[in-house]
Amino acid sequence: MPDIYTTEWYDAVRSAINVGVSQLRSLPEGRFVVAVEIVADGRSPYVGEGARRFLMEIADGSCLWYRELQPGESEKAHVEGRIDYRFLGPATVFDEIAAGLVDPVDAALRGAITVRGDMRLLLRHAEHVKSLLEAYTNAVSTTWPLGRPPYAAVTSGSEGAVARA
């Protein structure tokens, strides 16, 4: 079982996504680049400070690649065109999604994760998006070397500030 946020874990997520989408009847055509920004919130031990940033490319529904950016590394080094979708939220929410404690669609609809991009396309392929998110949430057995969520609450209120950013 891979550790959370390691290369092995992302490879496992990518494989799970591609198995999931292979069972869908309708897939979005074309290529889409997705950026994910997991922001430190003082609770998750996996995002110490700043943010972890990831890029993913989806082509005809399947995940082509998934990579983490180093601090200060430009997205443009990996993406020729624009970023089609951005997902931004506090680390604890992403950790809880990966641990299967939080439903990712609920997190987006309730504003815990901010989603930016073409909503029409996102809604048109809601079933595909659901499949992608289920792979992230349920399909990979994950180990948590620094502790598994849910984490103890803190009183700084930093999480809410990120969620509303």
Place this chain on the structure above:
Amino acid sequence: MARRVILPPEVAVEPGGEAAGMASMVAELLRANLADSPARSRLARRARGSATLVTDDRDLGVTVTFGPGAIVVSGTAFGTGPVLSGGWLEMAAVCTGTRSPLRALLRREIHVTVRRPVSVLVATAFAVKVPRSAGPDRG
């Protein structure tokens, strides 16, 4: 004679509320649809009142209020007007035209609570539905 240009009404999100994410999504959907479709803009400019959209499997709703020159999307289902409800996937499919609203109604995948003003329900349903001119996909 030159045809009159219909400018789309402003679409704003009322801040706050637990469904802020859904409100932002609906607002972005409305902005894109109204910008692409003069017929939607015309109807939206004439409509007055509130309609509520509810995803009943998520227990979340937003209220769309049509006023003079502007539409406000609130992150709560406070409206006393008509209600369009259904599961998240079904609502998304109907809005984006991948499923017929009539078929979804007949199959009870979506539900309508008819309240006055009924015209605002028509305006909301039309405004959130993606126009055909937007194309089926982006390749």
